[in-house]
Amino acid sequence: MRCGQGWTGPLGSLLRAWAERLSQPQRIAVTQVRRGQHDAQQFWLALLGAVRRASAATGRAEPPAASPDFNARAMLHRMLSELAGQRGRLILVIDDLHELTSPDAPAQLTRLLSGRAGEVHAVLATRRDLRLRLHRLRLAGELAEIRAADLRFDQREARELLDASGVALSEAGVALLQQRTEGWAAGLRLAAISLADHPDPERFVAEFSGSDRTGFRYHHLFGDLLRLELRRALPAEVPALHRRAADWSIQHGQVVDAIWHTQAAGDWPGAARLLADYSFSQAATAHPDGH
Numbered sequence: 001m002r003c004g005q006g007w008t009g010p011l012g013s014l015l016r017a018w019a020e021r022l023s024q025p026q027r028i029a030v031t032q033v034r035r036g037q038h039d040a041q042q043f044w045l046a047l048l049g050a051v052r053r054a055s056a057a058t059g060r061a062e063p064p065a066a067s068p069d070f071n072a073r074a075m076l077h078r079m080l081s082e083l084a085g086q087r088g089r090l091i092l093v094i095d096d097l098h099e100l101t102s103p104d105a106p107a108q109l110t111r112l113l114s115g116r117a118g119e120v121h122a123v124l125a126t127r128r129d130l131r132l133r134l135h136r137l138r139l140a141g142e143l144a145e146i147r148a149a150d151l152r153f154d155q156r157e158a159r160e161l162l163d164a165s166g167v168a169l170s171e172a173g174v175a176l177l178q179q180r181t182e183g184w185a186a187g188l189r190l191a192a193i194s195l196a197d198h199p200d201p202e203r204f205v206a207e208f209s210g211s212d213r214t215g216f217r218y219h220h221l222f223g224d225l226l227r228l229e230l231r232r233a234l235p236a237e238v239p240a241l242h243r244r245a246a247d248w249s250i251q252h253g254q255v256v257d258a259i260w261h262t263q264a265a266g267d268w269p270g271a272a273r274l275l276a277d278y279s280f281s282q283a284a285t286a287h288p289d290g291h
Contacts, residue, residue: 019091027088029054032095040102041070044079047094051082054090076108080115089119097126106131113137152183161185165192173205239265250274 019028029050037043045066083090100106110133113122124132137143153161155171158178162169169177181187191205198204231238242265249258255278262271 019093026091027054027086028091028093030093030095033097033099035096035099036101037099038101040072040100040105040108041066041075043100043102043105044072044075044108047092048075048079048082051079051086051090051092055086072104072108076111079112083116083120086120089121091121091123092116093123093125095125097124097130098128107133110134151185153178153181153185153188154183158183158188161188162192162195165196167192167195167201169195169201169205173202177205239267243267246270 019026029047031043031046031050033043083092113132113134114136116122134143138145155175155178158181159171159174162174162177177188177191181191195201195204230241242261246258246261246265249255249261255274259271259274259278262274
């Protein structure tokens, strides 16, 4: 398998797993659309580069450099010519296509997909529907669509995942867990991690499926990961965020959390004042006999 460039994210991971399970060697050209990509020229140049890098032929020229007089029609013809010249099967993967915000790109991409020939197959990964006129391909039976509902685990699949994780749970418990996680694979996996060491799995699922609907979407492992990423990417903003969290905690009566966030923000005098106020309020509300 020859790939143009790597892919990331949940959809990218799914595509990578699919590609690795192909029974025959494939040439795969992968391009991942940059976040908020508004420049159609950069998108087409990246796509052309991915095709050329995935080609089995040698001596391919690098894609042309960006130019101020970009001609979308000429680039489209160049892409079609490049694909027509491919020998053997080529899979063209475009990941995060929803990030392509150029107003002309959907129509251009539709023409590319409709005009491809030979053994060129296209895989588009997107988080929302795009304005691609693919009805002819759909009617001709040349379009396979995998929707969000198709990616959800059903109750049987949830049971298989839990069994593989060594979690013993009743069918009612499995059904409840699958319902509350909406079949989200990552949510089920995180729940399985917690259930593996829980002394009462049935009780965990009952509490897990109560009023706290975000229990399956926010796990302490995710929390640790997010905090590490925050310290890496935006270290200067960490103290201010802790101060905001402290203010919110105070407003909602969560004084202990407010003290912790104030300490994390480096505001030791403020944390001392909160601790003193909290200790005084606890003493003032205590029963005279000490209870």
